[in-house]
Amino acid sequence: MTTGLELKSLITADGILRLSLEPSELPDPAADEVIVRIEAAPLNPTDHYQMTGPADLSTLRQDGNSDSPVLLATVPQAAMPFVARRVGQPRPIGTEGAGTVVAAGREADHLMGQRVALRPGGMFAQYRLAKAADCVPLPEGASSADGAAIFVNPLTVLGFVETMKTEGHTGLVHAAAASNLGQMLLKVCLADNIPLVNIVRKPSQVELLRGLGATHVVNSADPDFEADLVRAIAETGATMGFDPTGGGRLAGQMLAAMEAALTPPDAEHMVYGTDVPKRVYIYGGLEGGPTVLDRRFGFAWDIGGWLLFNFMKRTDAATRASLQQRVLDELTTTFASSYTRVVSLRQVLDPDIFRAFQARATGEKFLVDPTLD
Ligand SMILES: NC(=O)c1ccc[n+]([C@@H]2O[C@H](COP(=O)([O-])OP(=O)(O)OC[C@H]3O[C@@H](n4cnc5c(N)ncnc54)[C@H](OP(=O)(O)O)[C@@H]3O)[C@@H](O)[C@H]2O)c1
Missing domain, CATH: 3.40.50.720 (NAD(P)-binding Rossmann-like Domain)
Known part of the structure; x- marks a missing residue:
């Protein structure tokens, strides 16, 4: 069993958005699975939207404490019907990222210690369980930050x-x-x-x-x-x-x-x-x-x-593979992402930092590194 923290977004029935770090327990990987220590995950506009939903961010306020920070915001009543299906369900956040394989099932042994990119969702976490087939090994010399946004x-x-x-x-x-x-x-x-x-x-x-x-x-x-x-x-x-x-x-x-x-x-x-x-x-x-x-x-x-x-979904497997290969071939040139700030999971829940990435301004891209304290 591997334990860690992950960022969760919850909307309560009384219209409160709650963002917090929650403990997670990952079972040992099955034969075709791996556990990846997440080392870099970009904060894309879609992650921001999934994190906040329709909450009114002018009501953003801090709760919890420095060990266990929490951000709260109010969801306008008029918007509640649009999020009815996620009410009461803490949702993991983070579309894509990269890290190192720290445990591997029997059939995924070859990935042990490899740096890989993946997108099982919930990448704003210290560890993620994933199918080995969904992990893309990064080219020799590429860092997790280089490979965090390849999808x-x-x-x-x-x-x-x-x-x-x-x-x-x-x-x-x-x-x-x-x-x-x-x-x-x-x-x-x-x-x-x-x-x-x-x-x-x-x-x-x-x-x-x-x-x-x-x-x-x-x-x-x-x-x-x-x-x-x-x-x-x-x-x-x-x-x-x-x-x-x-x-x-x-x-x-x-x-x-x-x-x-x-x-x-x-x-x-x-x-x-x-x-x-x-x-x-x-x-x-x-x-x-x-x-x-x-x-x-x-x-x-x-x-x-x-x-x-x-x-x-509507593209054939050969085309998908060739597009992904081009991204890997041009990882540090055409498809290089630059980041203005690298933040820890705790820092994502700092109201000032949260407002800064909420701006989605040109050249202001944030990278989350869950290995940072
Ligand atoms: N549909 C899909 O499958 C898909 C996939 C990937 C990305 N996306 C979308 O692609 C967009 C760009 O993503 P990114 O990661 O490249 O974002 P990014 O680097 O954070 O850049 C956002 C850009 O949008 C500009 N912008 C923000 N609000 C604007 C507005 N109201 N009118 C005109 N420009 C505005 C910003 O310019 P200023 O500095 O002037 O604010 C900035 O240049 C996002 O909307 C994202 O959701 C969609």
């Missing part, structure tokens, strides 16, 4: 490119493009000669992406944003967009700019717009509120949701 953002980026090809498009528009994921997408598009229009919202982000080699970067805060977007899309021929903001007008602005770029300046009035298929996938919820469509883009358009796990 979510890298595979999403490669999934975007696969989706673009499968659906017959030849260029991409990407919003919130200075994100960790956006920088990876830029590197992949540069390497694979895929035309890419990057949408950001600050001049510093324009500079950052240009510094990485981006040709087309438009700033949604500029007064000429819509005209700039049409120009950039016209130069790339992009007809597929990926938008992690979700709320607001951006998805519609992408479609409108694609349609405008496709319409020749001397064309006669087209009542129904062009017949060229245009599609935007919403893949995140960085911006709250409804998605607003100002329909200035004819009738050959689609908006859908895109989720890595759904993409992986």
Whole structure:
């Protein structure tokens, strides 16, 4: 039996979010299982959402003590029906991570002492039990921090490119493009000669992406944003967009700019717009509120949701393996994640640190190292 601590998120029936460190007891691994000592797990936006749910974070308050810290926040009554199925159930948090195999079942002996990446969930923990088949050995010399984020953002980026090809498009528009994921997408598009229009919202982000080699970067805060977007899309021929903001007008602005770029300046009035298929996938919820469509883009358009796990399910095993291999081959280049701060499990429950990663700002990525005190 291996014992350790793990971070749990609980929503109570009276509308309180409770984040705490709880003891966990892991049985000895079965023949095809291993126990991994977790040494690095990134704090992705999805982990933040799973941790907090719809809690009102302006009500965040500390409870417990320094040995056993607890964070509390209030969940608005109106949001309780949306979380009814998780009420009263402490949930483990942490999508992906990496560490060292410290115990192995009979058939998994070869992994003993290996540094591996894994994503069984619940990675904000000192130890995790996992199937050996779900562990990806890291290349020689790669640290756990190097391998902690080999699944979510890298595979999403490669999934975007696969989706673009499968659906017959030849260029991409990407919003919130200075994100960790956006920088990876830029590197992949540069390497694979895929035309890419990057949408950001600050001049510093324009500079950052240009510094990485981006040709087309438009700033949604500029007064000429819509005209700039049409120009950039016209130069790339992009007809597929990926938008992690979700709320607001951006998805519609992408479609409108694609349609405008496709319409020749001397064309006669087209009542129904062009017949060229245009599609935007919403893949995140960085911006709250409804998605607003100002329909200035004819009738050959689609908006859908895109989720890595759904993409992986409908992708064949050989493609999945080749995408994962590319991530491993380019682990410290294309798919390198940089972290501004490494924190312990206890520090995740420090209100100041919690508020800092809640900001999800460009370049402000946190890594959790459960081996730290
Ligand atoms: N669907 C999927 O399968 C899937 C998979 C992986 C990731 N994702 C999503 O991908 C997104 C990026 O993830 P990441 O790990 O790369 O994040 P990250 O590195 O933390 O970056 C977040 C970026 O979003 C920008 N941003 C935040 N709020 C914004 C808003 N309201 N409007 C426009 N930009 C905003 C930030 O810019 P500022 O500095 O200007 O705030 C920052 O550049 C997240 O939404 C995540 O949930 C989805």
